Amino acid sequence: MEVDEQVHTLTESFEPFAPEARPGDCLLDCYADHLRFDECDPTQDRHPYLDELIADVRADPLTVLAAADGSVPQSNQYQATSAAIIYKGHCELERTRYVSGRVTAPDAELNAISCAVRLAVKQANCQHIMVFTDSMGSAHRAVDPGVHSGQAFSLSVCRALQEWFEADDLHRITFVYVPSAMRWDIHGEAHKYVTELKVRVGHRKTDNSIDALRSRAAHSVLDSWNSTFQDPTYRGSEFLELQQPDGRPLQPSYLNGGPWLSTFGHSITEFARVCWCITGHAPIGAYYRRFKINEPHGCTCGAALQSRQHVLFRCRDRYSVHYPRFLGDIASFMKYNPTAFGFNRDPSGVG
Missing domain, CATH: 3.30.420.10 (Ribonuclease H-like superfamily/Ribonuclease H)
Incomplete structure (x- = not known):
């Protein structure tokens, strides 16, 4: 054998x-x-x-x-x-x-x-x-x-x-x-x-x-997951790439819910906004324009296009951070901008 x-x-x-x-x-x-x-x-x-x-x-x-x-x-x-x-x-x-x-x-x-x-x-x-x-x-x-x-x-x-x-x-x-x-x-x-x-x-x-054997299988799946995650067609072309503290790209993991969930899992609403931000599927002008949704493309601050980069770094209506390299940067931004990348609530209370 x-x-x-x-x-x-x-x-x-x-x-x-x-x-x-x-x-x-x-x-x-x-x-x-x-x-x-x-x-x-x-x-x-x-x-x-x-x-x-x-x-x-x-x-x-x-x-x-x-x-x-x-x-x-x-x-x-x-x-x-x-x-x-x-x-x-x-x-x-x-x-x-x-x-x-x-x-x-x-x-x-x-x-x-x-x-x-x-x-x-x-x-x-x-x-x-x-x-x-x-x-x-x-x-x-x-x-x-x-x-x-x-x-x-x-x-x-x-x-x-x-x-x-x-x-x-x-x-x-x-x-x-x-x-x-x-x-x-x-x-x-x-x-x-x-x-x-x-x-x-x-x-x-x-x-x-x-x-x-369970550990070996889990590591094998994780290796495959990390490999697949390098492909933009799997990850998403708009996915916001972040780094680990040692400078390596942030990778998915099953440990403690993974890096994203373990950082933001304490709040459903905050985690939802983080997902919209990182995946690029946020209710902002650039998303509306990309998918031809009949909503304003401009920003409330007067900018012609409300993109993710604009919201994070250039919008005069929001607290900005340096280029987000780590999850902590995104967490800081979400803390000081509690409505960023979120949907506006309907006046009737629905949504």
Whole structure:
């Protein structure tokens, strides 16, 4: 099998009717008081907090510490990797790392957390497990037995913890958030350990998660969309070309609704005026003349033709801006000219 053919092959399987996912039997339904998520407080300086926390738990002989981390190389030539390191006090008990195939970063993190939990519950004289991770989203997903990318890892976590909780009512687990950029203590060690493992994608079968395939499909569609967007016959000959902050042409995107909607989506009326302005389909003289509409072509300021360029830069009746290169320029113009590129309301209240 060629490598290119493997790229589009889903290798993970799912259990839509897993017993662990039945309402009332889920881990969070039965043992919610045994699980805790220590998430990041935006007002909190995380470094001293983590230093104090680990000092306290290292002094507890019944607490096992687990550092979990996943890594997805930027180059498609390499597979994602996951790693877990287990400690008690200052003593390292066990460590492992392995390739995760072609998966997303949350998938790799979930894989690492699953490994960390399964190793931690096997340690003797352990009542409390503390898992340090830089992906709290994956930590929450680790105890979600429903159908999702990496469900098999979540089910393994749920099964391991359910058996462990049933063995002793004092057993509990805490997932602690560690910002990746901190390279902090044992989590920093796990990060170093996992990123040292470099395994190329070979000709043998490579795992592909469903989220990885979704991401690859979305990027492929976006690349095609950006390519098509360069064609004026697709984009529209009157489309107002704007730039990104780095100077590149503004391109369509599905992220957060795309650049236009994310900037103006807070107001339906403002977004409508922006669309009319950018596409050149605004109720102005140049549009009326182009489509032979029986409306005045001139501007209220006395200019012979009310074009978009005139409205934006030369109209004496409006606040003007410098040449609009960015969406922020258009936003500023719309703010100070609340009726620009909009239709006049009918006196009867219709329209």
